[in-house]
Amino acid sequence: MHDFNAxxxxxxxxxxxxxxxxxxxxxxxxxxALRGLDAVHLANAERLxxxxxxxxxxxxxxxxxxAARLPGLALPDFIPR
Numbered sequence: 001m002h003d004f005n006a007x008x009x010x011x012x013x014x015x016x017x018x019x020x021x022x023x024x025x026x027x028x029x030x031x032x033a034l035r036g037l038d039a040v041h042l043a044n045a046e047r048l049x050x051x052x053x054x055x056x057x058x059x060x061x062x063x064x065x066x067a068a069r070l071p072g073l074a075l076p077d078f079i080p081r
Contacts, residue, residue: 015044015047015048017040017044021040021043021044021047022040022043024043024046024047025039025040025042025043026039028042028043028067032063032066032067032070033063034063034064034067038059038061038063038064038067041059041064042057042064042067042068042071042073045057045068045073046071046073049073054074055073055074056073056074056075056076057073057074057075058075058076058079065079
């Protein structure tokens with residue numbers, strides 16, 4: 001279990017929110033009919049994408065995954081199209 005947790009947390013980033021991020025989340029929630037925290041998740045992914053060469057977006061919500069494709073976020077192959 002320790003190996004699993006170490007591998008899992010090696011790929012997790014902690015992000016902070018600010019007024020600009022929350023405004024973008026509001027735009028995404030309105031534009032894609034997302035729930036509040038789903039919109040924050042997507043807004044954070046957009047922001048993180050700007051600072052890295054590759055970023056894959058993963059969620060267990062089909063509507064959120066569809067919305068993630070529109071801003072051009074990469075989704076792994078195992079996510080249904």
